[in-house]
Amino acid sequence: MTPEPERxxxxxxxxLCPGGTNHAWALRGRTAREEPARITGALLYDGPGYPYAVAGPPESVVHGALVLPREADYDEVRATLDRLEGYAPxxxxxxxxxVATEAVRTDGSTEPAWVYLAAEPLAGRLRSTGT
Structure with a gap:
């Protein structure tokens, strides 16, 4: 596991949202903060298998949660999420x-955050034939 400069x-x-099946084993008990948030410029598609966020028009919105792992657990949580999402740099x-994005809290303030977006060519297939 390689530490990255931006935590x-x-x-x-x-x-992965609080209450979700993957949150229970990947994040529960390893976070310092969890709060409702949204990102813009992305669309959410159904499956195959689970939801995918895909880069979209600037006015599009995906609702979810902003999750900050505890400092002692950060690298392990990042590695766990990378494996779950099939991501290797x-x-x-x-x-x-x-990718880095701006998450918007319910009070309107923003915070930079990592988000997992569907990679090409899957993102292209979802845009053309997905729901």
Whole structure:
């Protein structure tokens, strides 16, 4: 596990949100903060298998949660989420890409955060035939 310079919180959606099945084993008990949030410029698609966020028009919105891992757990949580999302830095076979975005809290303030967006060519297929 390679430490990264930016230890941003994660914007999560779908099964990683509090109460979701993947939140229970991947995040529960390892976070310092969890709060409702949204991102703009992304669309949420159904499956296959689970939801995918895909880059979209600037006015599009995905609702989810802003999750900050505890400092002592950060690298482990990042590695766990990377594995879950099929992401390895620079790998052209990635299922998702982990990218920096601006998460918007319910009070309107923003915070930089990592988000997993569907990687190409899956993102292109979802845009053309997805729901």
């Amino acid at each position: 941003l919180p994660f914007f999560v959606y779908g099964t 620079g790998d052209p076979a990635n299922l998702y890409e982990r």
